[in-house]
Amino acid sequence: MIQADFSSQIDAAVQQQYHLIHAIYVLLDDGDRRVLRQFGLTLAQYRVLLLLDLEHGQRLTTLSERLLRAKSTITRIVDQLEHGGLVARSSDTEDRRAQRVVLTPAGADVLRRARAVHEEKLVRRFTLALQENEQERFIALLTRLHDSLVDSLNTLGAPVTGPE
Amino acid sequence: MIQADFSSQIDAAVQQQYHLIHAIYVLLDDGDRRVLRQFGLTLAQYRVLLLLDLEHGQRLTTLSERLLRAKSTITRIVDQLEHGGLVARSSDTEDRRAQRVVLTPAGADVLRRARAVHEEKLVRRFTLALQENEQERFIALLTRLHDSLVDSLNTLGAPVTGPE
DNA sequence: CCGGAATAGTTAGAGATGCAATCATTTCGT
DNA sequence: ACGAAATGATTGCATCTCTAACTATTCCGG
Numbered sequence: 001m002i003q004a005d006f007s008s009q010i011d012a013a014v015q016q017q018y019h020l021i022h023a024i025y026v027l028l029d030d031g032d033r034r035v036l037r038q039f040g041l042t043l044a045q046y047r048v049l050l051l052l053d054l055e056h057g058q059r060l061t062t063l064s065e066r067l068l069r070a071k072s073t074i075t076r077i078v079d080q081l082e083h084g085g086l087v088a089r090s091s092d093t094e095d096r097r098a099q100r101v102v103l104t105p106a107g108a109d110v111l112r113r114a115r116a117v118h119e120e121k122l123v124r125r126f127t128l129a130l131q132e133n134e135q136e137r138f139i140a141l142l143t144r145l146h147d148s149l150v151d152s153l154n155t156l157g158a159p160v161t162g163p164e
Numbered sequence: 165m166i167q168a169d170f171s172s173q174i175d176a177a178v179q180q181q182y183h184l185i186h187a188i189y190v191l192l193d194d195g196d197r198r199v200l201r202q203f204g205l206t207l208a209q210y211r212v213l214l215l216l217d218l219e220h221g222q223r224l225t226t227l228s229e230r231l232l233r234a235k236s237t238i239t240r241i242v243d244q245l246e247h248g249g250l251v252a253r254s255s256d257t258e259d260r261r262a263q264r265v266v267l268t269p270a271g272a273d274v275l276r277r278a279r280a281v282h283e284e285k286l287v288r289r290f291t292l293a294l295q296e297n298e299q300e301r302f303i304a305l306l307t308r309l310h311d312s313l314v315d316s317l318n319t320l321g322a323p324v325t326g327p328e
Numbered sequence: 329c330c331g332g333a334a335t336a337g338t339t340a341g342a343g344a345t346g347c348a349a350t351c352a353t354t355t356c357g358t
Numbered sequence: 359a360c361g362a363a364a365t366g367a368t369t370g371c372a373t374c375t376c377t378a379a380c381t382a383t384t385c386c387g388g
Contacts, residue, residue: 020306025189129312142184148293149191261336
């Protein structure tokens with residue numbers, strides 16, 4: 001254990017950022033769920049559809065990594081979407097263990113309509129908050145923090161997972 | 165309905181901020197859970213302890229509002245903490261419906277130790293990412309966004325809930 | 329003061345998610 | 359080429375959270 005005697009000043013600033021990020025996430029999440037409910041989608045399902053729209057025929061494992069969700073969670077989400085006719089599984093021709101997931105025309109249609117509403121609402125909420133040039137600075141800072149956290153995950157994070 | 169013909173440029177910037185915030189939240193959340201697991205705490209339990217440390221004898225409903233969690237969720241979290249001897253319920257002398265929740269000495273002790281590790285890790289992760297003056301700017305931007313989202317919730321958010 | 333409305337808290341049921349175990353297939357070392 | 363290890367996906371189980379219904383108490387209008 002490293003005993004920290006960080007100044008309480010830095011400490012307080014970090015706490016503040018931490019709490020703000022959490023609060024913002026909760027607020028955004030809440031808004032998202034309200035919008036997507038109109039289209040019968042959960043947020044997780046919506047994110048899968050978004051990824052599939054970006055790149056068709058992704059594997060479940062790939063989706064799992066990109067969404068930072070357990071593979072089993074992705075299996076179930078794809079089950080739901082498939083049951084609703086929004087996506088389809090197809091066997092991978094090169095690896096018979098793998099499944100490729102693709103958007104159906106119905107899935108593409110639902111995504112297009114949901115995304116229109118979701119993004120419009122999102123844009124409205126952000127542009128009310130920050131000017132255009134502020135958004136740029138904000139993105140830069142968010143990116144720095146994000147990349148740094150990913151680094152920490154790879155260097156410090158992993159060893160902590162499995163203690164024994 | 166306001167029909168938006170926002171430029172796709174703004175749109176892209178908003179999407180970027182949105183995705184970054186989500187990704188950062190997931191990364192922070194993941195790190196939090198790893199740290200707190202060492203102390204047998206879930207993130208939700210930890211947050212309750214933090215609130216109780218700030219102000220002893222809070223009602224369950226107050227905790228529910230501050231954590232943005234359903235009342236039933238708070239009931240169960242307090243159940244768990246009480247079962248573990250970290251908090252205690254005591255009747256409100258003025259309102260016999262209400263329960264006041266207080267930290268026990270054991271709870272205060274666990275919180276103190278968990279918080280030391282958690283905050284130390286948090287400070288390390290943030291200070292690796294952003295310089296001190298950058299953190300100030302970051303806090304300013306986060307605050308603006310947060311407050312604006314809270315406003316949106318009160319003005320735009322509520323009516324959208326029940327579209328019928 | 330009485331009775332309906334509101335409020336504090338709990339309980340029940342359903343959905344979402346993670347972990348661990350499992351099966352089928354692929355990859356790799358020898 | 360064979361067997362062990364790794365990988366893709368699924369399933370079972372446990373946990374967390376929400377919504378809705380319910381009980382007990384308080385508030386408030388007449």
